Amino acid sequence: xxxxxxxxxxxxxxxxxxxxxxxxxxxxxxxxxxxxxxxxxxxxxxxxxxxxxxxxxxxxxxxxxxxxxxxxxxxxxxxxxxxxxxxxxxxxxxxxxxxxxxxxxxxxxxxxxxxxxxxxxxxxxxxxxxxxxxxxxxxxxxxxxxxxxxxxxxxxxxxxxxxxxxxxxxxxxxxxxxxxxxxxxxxxxxxxxxxxxxxxxxxxxxxxxxxxxxxxxxxxxxxxxxxxxxxxxxxxxxxxxxxxxxxxxxxxxxxxxxxxxxxxxxxxxxxx
Amino acid sequence: xxxxxxxxxxxxxxxxxxxxxxxxxxxxxxxxxxxxxxxxxxxxxxxxxxxxxxxxxxxxxxxxxxxxxxxxxxxxxxxxxxxxxxxxxxxxxxxxxxxxxxxxxxxxxxxxxxxxxxxxxxxxxxxxxxxxxxxxxxxxxxxxxxxxxxxxxxxxxxxxxxxxxxxxxxxxxxxxxxxxxxxxxxxxxxxxxxxxxxxxxxxxxxxxxxxxxxxxxxxxxxxxxxxxxxxxxxxxxxxxxxxxxxxxxxxxxxxxxxxxxxxxxxxxxxxxxxxxxxxxxxxxxxxxxxxxxxxxxxxxxxxxxxxxxx
Numbered sequence: 256x257x258x259x260x261x262x263x264x265x266x267x268x269x270x271x272x273x274x275x276x277x278x279x280x281x282x283x284x285x286x287x288x289x290x291x292x293x294x295x296x297x298x299x300x301x302x303x304x305x306x307x308x309x310x311x312x313x314x315x316x317x318x319x320x321x322x323x324x325x326x327x328x329x330x331x332x333x334x335x336x337x338x339x340x341x342x343x344x345x346x347x348x349x350x351x352x353x354x355x356x357x358x359x360x361x362x363x364x365x366x367x368x369x370x371x372x373x374x375x376x377x378x379x380x381x382x383x384x385x386x387x388x389x390x391x392x393x394x395x396x397x398x399x400x401x402x403x404x405x406x407x408x409x410x411x412x413x414x415x416x417x418x419x420x421x422x423x424x425x426x427x428x429x430x431x432x433x434x435x436x437x438x439x440x441x442x443x444x445x446x447x448x449x450x451x452x453x454x455x456x457x458x459x460x461x462x463x464x465x466x467x468x469x470x471x472x473x474x475x476x477x478x479x480x481x482x483x484x485x486x487x488x489x490x491x492x493x494x495x496x497x498x499x500x501x502x503x504x505x506x507x508x509x510x511x512x513x514x515x516x517x518x519x520x521x522x523x524x525x526x527x
Numbered sequence: 528x529x530x531x532x533x534x535x536x537x538x539x540x541x542x543x544x545x546x547x548x549x550x551x552x553x554x555x556x557x558x559x560x561x562x563x564x565x566x567x568x569x570x571x572x573x574x575x576x577x578x579x580x581x582x583x584x585x586x587x588x589x590x591x592x593x594x595x596x597x598x599x600x601x602x603x604x605x606x607x608x609x610x611x612x613x614x615x616x617x618x619x620x621x622x623x624x625x626x627x628x629x630x631x632x633x634x635x636x637x638x639x640x641x642x643x644x645x646x647x648x649x650x651x652x653x654x655x656x657x658x659x660x661x662x663x664x665x666x667x668x669x670x671x672x673x674x675x676x677x678x679x680x681x682x683x684x685x686x687x688x689x690x691x692x693x694x695x696x697x698x699x700x701x702x703x704x705x706x707x708x709x710x711x712x713x714x715x716x717x718x719x720x721x722x723x724x725x726x727x728x729x730x731x732x733x734x735x736x737x738x739x740x741x742x743x744x745x746x747x748x749x750x751x752x753x754x755x756x757x758x759x760x761x762x763x764x765x766x767x768x769x770x771x772x773x774x775x776x777x778x779x780x781x782x783x784x785x786x787x788x789x790x791x792x793x794x795x796x797x798x799x800x801x802x803x804x805x806x807x808x809x810x811x812x813x814x815x816x817x818x819x820x821x822x823x824x825x826x827x828x829x830x831x832x833x834x835x836x837x
Contacts, residue, residue, distance in 0.1 A: 269596045270629060278597075282627035289619035290612065359610030362577055363667070366604055367627040369576045369593040526578040 279368055279377035283351075287381055293347060300343040301393060307335035308397045312404035328412045329419065329491050332401040333394070333426050337485070340393050341433050341458065348382050348434040349450045352441035361527050371522045375442060379515055383435050390430030398423050418491050425488035425504065432481065432507040433458050439514025443521050457481060457510065478503070481510050528553060528706055529574060529675060534583035536569050536730075543569045545730035546583070551708045553674070556701045558721030558738070559710040562818050566730035567710040568606070571679050575604055587675055599628040603668035604677040608661040613653035617644055617663055620652060624667045638666040658689040665696065675706040682716055694720050714814035726814065728821025742807045747816060750786055752779040753802035760798050767792060778802070 270278075287293060308331075315331045355361040368374050398414075405411040414420050436457055441450040462482025465473055474496040477483045487493050487503035498506060529551040536544040544566040551557045561567050572578040574585040576592035584591065587602050595601050611620060618639065625635045639648045642662040652660065661681065668676060678697070682690045697720055701707045711717050717724060717738070724741060726734040734741060742748075751774070754760045761771045761779055769783035781789060786805050793800045808816070 274629060275596065278627055278629050282623055285619060285623035285626055286612075286615075289616065289623065290614045292614060354612060358612055359607050360612055362572075362575075362606055362610060363624065364627075365577055366575050366602075367599055367624055369595070369598055524579070526572070 275373070276377075279373050280380055282364075282367065283374075283377040283381040287351065287385065296343050296347055297389060300340050301389075301396075304335050304339040304393055305396055305400060307339055308332065308400050309404065311335055312401040315401075316404055316408055316410070327491050328401050328405045328410060329398070329422055329489065331405070332398045332423075333489050336393060336397050336426065337429075340390070341430060342455070344386055344389060344430055345433050345437040345454050345458065346451055348386065348437035349441040349447060349454055351378055351382055351438060353445060353447040353450050356445040356527075357447065365527055372519045375439075375515060375519055375522060379435055379438060379511075382438050383431050386434035387427060387431040391424065391427030393430075394423050394426035398426075412491065416491075421500075422489045422491060425500070428504075429485045429488065429507060432485075432511050435511030436481070436514045439511060439516075439518040442518035443514075457514075479506060481507060528588060529677075529708060530584075530586045530589075531570065531574070532584045532586070534570065534573060534585055535581045536566070536573060536578065537581045543730050544573070544580075547727065547730060547732055548583075549725045549732060549735050551706055551725070552723070553706040554701060554704050555722035556697050556707045556709060556720055557723045557725060558717035559708055559725050559727075560714060560717055560814065561710075561712065561727040561733075562821065563712055565712075565727045565818075565821065567712075567727065568679055569730075570727075571604075571606070571677055571708070571710060574677065575602070597628040597671070599624070599630070599673060600671035601673050602675045602677065603671060603673040604679075605661075605664040605668045605681060606679045608657065608664040608681075611652045611660060611663065614651060616649050616651050617655070617666075618648040620663065621667050621670065625670050628671055630670050634670060634672075638669045641669065642666040657684050658686060661685060661689060661693070665693075674704075676700055676708070678707075678709045680710055680712070682711065682713075690716070714811045718810045726817055728818045731821070733817050733821070738810070742810055742813045747808035747812060749780045749782045749806055750784070750789055751802065751804040751806055752781055752789060752800060753777070754779075754793065754798055754800050756798045759796075760793060760800075763792055763796060763798075764789065780806075 311331050311334050315328075352361075355364055364374055365371060368377070402411045402413065406413070412419050414423070433454075437450070437454040440453045440457065444450040444453055458481050462477060462480035465477035465480055465483065468476060478487075478497040483497055484503035484506035487497050488500045488507065490500075493500050493503075497503070531547055531549050534544050534547045535542065547566070547570060559567050559571070569578060570585070573580045574587060574592060587595070592598060592602065615623075618635065621635050621639060622632065625631070636645070639645050642665055644659065644662055644666060647655070647659065652663070655663065665678075665681075668678070681693050681697075685693065694716075697707055697709055701722070709717075709720065721738050724734060724736055724738050725732070752760065753776075757777050757779055761773075764771050764779070764781055764784065767784060767788075769781050769789075772780045774780050784792075786803055790800060790803060
């Protein structure tokens with residue numbers, strides 16, 4: 256290596272696929288990290304989730320021990336997380352697309368990267384990674400708090416127990432699945448209120464409605480929803496009649512995959 | 528070079544671009560003119576791969592835009608200058624665009640310097656004036672040192688300084704050999720900036736001509752004649768096949784005969800001529816005549832005037 260570096264002439268050969276993937280990820284990451292309110296939203300979500308989880312843990316600790324196989328410390332860990340983390344992070348994911356459509360920035364984006372599936376893939380990589388990291392950190396934090404409060408009363412579950420680390424990891428992944436589903440729906444719907452409504456419907460409402468179905472249908476249909484699948488993967492004792500935790504993980508992969516695939520098809524054809 | 532070939536774009540029943548063909552060459556500023564709703568923006572969006580053409584092609588450097596890898600190194604563009612996220616700093620905005628096409632940070636600083644935004648680069652865009660946003664958009668357009676540049680209505684809403692800055696920049700870019708396509712609905716602005724004009728109305732090509740030749744092809748050219756015996760002269764001119772209309776102050780506007788013919792005729796009949804001026808319409812007038820039939824929204828009195836002129 257010489258002391259003086261000469262700037263290479265502009266590359267004539269097209270950049271490799273890896274280089275292009277790096278470009279689009281750097282593009283989307285720079286856009287995500289350069290908005291200060293994204294951090295503020297995440298911080299508020301984290302504070303509210305952890306605070307609410309502590310309140311839940313104290314409430315659980317104050318009631319007499321429930322019968323075996325009932326309410327577990329693991330379940331208590333993710334009650335607050337399932338809403339106060341999942342909703343704000345999903346909304347942030349929605350905004351990654353809808354804010355570009357509402358400002359008109361989407362035209363700059365598609366002019367810079369005309370292969371629209373690449374834009375979707377770049378956003379999904381960045382939003383997915385950020386959501387997964389946030390999810391894992393908060394899932395373990397929530398579990399640690401509940402554990403700290405309940406273990407004093409000999410009712411905690413420890414990470415050493417089989418099935419527990421997997422359940423906590425899965426809880427972190429649920430956030431990633433929700434955020435990516437939100438991203439796909441946002442790319443299809445394009446405006447914020449509609450995309451948020453559709454996202455909340457996909458995450459909560461579809462599963463919630465299944466609860467009102469008569470008995471065999473409730474589980475037969477319900478197990479395909481994100482809400483049922485999420486409760487299966489974070490449970491220490493999965494419910495019988497639903498999909499196994501691993502099959503439920505597949506359900507949690509299928510929702511975002513379906514949403515993103517549909518978004519790819521719609522976005523590639525549409526004028527912006 | 529930009530080549531638009533038999534381009535048609537329909538939105539439902541509305542035909543926004545109708546069998547449009549033109550070529551934009553390097554080394555000159557090409558003005559893309561037409562009344563509001565003529566299809567300029569739609570055409571430029573199709574060139575950029577943002578909209579899909581119903582039929583026909585739009586090629587940049589021989590390729591469709593969507594086929595270009597790292598397109599910002601081939602084409603720089605500015606559409607809506609206000610299409611920005613207010614929460615981002617100017618630097619971060621330009622940086623994100625640069626990274627998308629593998630362009631480094633030193634070039635980001637360079638274009639911010641070039642557009643005079645270095646001092647405000649770390650400020651959030653929310654507080655920027657329209658003129659600053661316009662400069663920011665141009666900074667982003669210049670990032671990849673692209674040979675082709677497209678600007679949609681770049682002077683809209685700018686103050687006199689901003690307009691002048693853009694005009695000089697466009698002239699400079701063309702002088703450096705760039706292909707520059709700039710749309711506008713104002714002939715007065717294009718008259719000062721563009722070497723070549725592509726004029727469309729209702730999605731159809733109306734004129735594709737060097738700017739200085741637009742007026743020559745106009746049917747409005749006439750000769751202004753003043754004479755103390757105007758009435759007599761008018762009768763003689765009409766008899767010789769000219770069309771004569773009376774103007775204010777007893778002057779005559781004559782078409783169909785040129786200046787020497789009118790002077791000779793007057794001399795033969797011993798009629799004094801006090802003024803004899805060949806007149807060419809202004810670019811503005813030539814443009815208005817050309818687009819009169821294809822303007823979507825017209826004020827009523829203007830409508831009757833333009834119909835009378837046809």
